[in-house]
Amino acid sequence: MVMMLMKATAIANSNIALVKYWGKRNSDLMLPHNSSVSMTLDNLNTMTTVEFSENFSEYELKINGKTAKGEELKRVATHLDLLQDSSPQKRFAKIMSESNFPKKAGLASSASGFAALTLAGTKALGQNLTLKELSILSRRGSGSASRSILGGFVEWIKGSLLDGSDSHAIQIEEEGHWPELSMIVTIISTEEKKVSSRAGMSQTVKTSPFYDAWLDTIESDVEKMKQAITKKNFTLLGKIAENNALKMHATMHTTIPPILYWESGSLSIMKEVLKLREEGTECYFTMDAGPQVKILCQQKDLETIKSRVTELDLVKDIIICHPGGEARLIEDHLF
Ligand code: DP6
Numbered sequence: 001m002v003m004m005l006m007k008a009t010a011i012a013n014s015n016i017a018l019v020k021y022w023g024k025r026n027s028d029l030m031l032p033h034n035s036s037v038s039m040t041l042d043n044l045n046t047m048t049t050v051e052f053s054e055n056f057s058e059y060e061l062k063i064n065g066k067t068a069k070g071e072e073l074k075r076v077a078t079h080l081d082l083l084q085d086s087s088p089q090k091r092f093a094k095i096m097s098e099s100n101f102p103k104k105a106g107l108a109s110s111a112s113g114f115a116a117l118t119l120a121g122t123k124a125l126g127q128n129l130t131l132k133e134l135s136i137l138s139r140r141g142s143g144s145a146s147r148s149i150l151g152g153f154v155e156w157i158k159g160s161l162l163d164g165s166d167s168h169a170i171q172i173e174e175e176g177h178w179p180e181l182s183m184i185v186t187i188i189s190t191e192e193k194k195v196s197s198r199a200g201m202s203q204t205v206k207t208s209p210f211y212d213a214w215l216d217t218i219e220s221d222v223e224k225m226k227q228a229i230t231k232k233n234f235t236l237l238g239k240i241a242e243n244n245a246l247k248m249h250a251t252m253h254t255t256i257p258p259i260l261y262w263e264s265g266s267l268s269i270m271k272e273v274l275k276l277r278e279e280g281t282e283c284y285f286t287m288d289a290g291p292q293v294k295i296l297c298q299q300k301d302l303e304t305i306k307s308r309v310t311e312l313d314l315v316k317d318i319i320i321c322h323p324g325g326e327a328r329l330i331e332d333h334l335f
Pocket of ligand 1: 016017019020021022030036110111141142143144145197198199288289
């Protein structure tokens with residue numbers, strides 16, 4: 001009998017939330033308290049190869065050349081078990097994953113990671129799923145991964161059904177819609193963060209007195225952000241994104257014990273952005289669960305802003321991103 005090779009490779013881009021997801025209403029099914037909006041990024045990605053075989057006796061995972069164990073391996077194994085829920089026979093797999101940016105430093109490595117793992121894993125199992133199905137499955141690995149399945153500008157609809165079947169991402173506009181929209185990722189530290197998004201958001205929901213206020217304004221932010229994207233209104237997009245990020249960080253800061261992802265360098269860059277704006281160069285900042293500051297600007301101002309932030313000693317590196325495409329399968333495997 002000819003054995004079919006159960007192997008596939010996928011690439012998924014990371015994404016930056018313009019209206020953030022922070023807090024779950026159901027942590028088993030990974031259902032969020034609020035909808036969120038993101039831009040898929042062309043220049044931050046993860047490539048993952050998955051091979052299932054009856055001959056493997058355990059899951060083996062390599063991330064960026066290093067064998068992964070413990071919690072990291074467990075999360076991936078649980079996800080690949082989930083993908084096989086409807087398979088008559090459960091198999092183990094070898095997984096190799098490479099990202100072109102530091103992981104766990106607030107650059108959404110779990111978003112591109114779980115989107116690529118879901119696409120490669122389901123294809124290796126012979127499943128051909130729709131984008132909606134892939135988004136729902138990716139969500140189970142990491143909430144933000146539900147958005148990385150799609151390209152361009154994306155909304156993760158929170159949904160209301162108990163089984164989570166209506167909590168998935170949809171595309172607002174495709175990546176070619178607004179190519180001038182640019183993002184400068186300033187790398188301040190590549191150290192892995194001490195508080196994961198998962199643990200952090202759960203603690204915020206439980207203890208921050210500002211969490212309800214966060215939820216009160218989110219649907220209006222989502223609506224305005226969708227309008228800003230569709231109409232290519234940069235001022236509206238920037239204002240909502242910056243304010244939304246600060247509101248999320250206010251809930252983090254008022255969590256008990258406090259969650260402070262900001263480093264002093266983060267604050268210096270945020271102030272530089274405000275200064276640039278005062279001087280007439282329009283740009284806005286956003287930040288996630290890590291110290292890196294991401295600057296939103298238009299292509300025409302990219303060089304000016306880039307040279308200003310490069311002058312700051314605290315910036316170790318910068319990565320320029322534009323709207324990127326959806327997760328895709330490729331023929332070249334990592335092993
Ligand atoms: C601050 O998707 O990493 O980046 O669902 O627990 O895996 P889990 O969390 P994750 O959280 C992302 C939080 C954020 C905001 C966002 O991307 O919307």
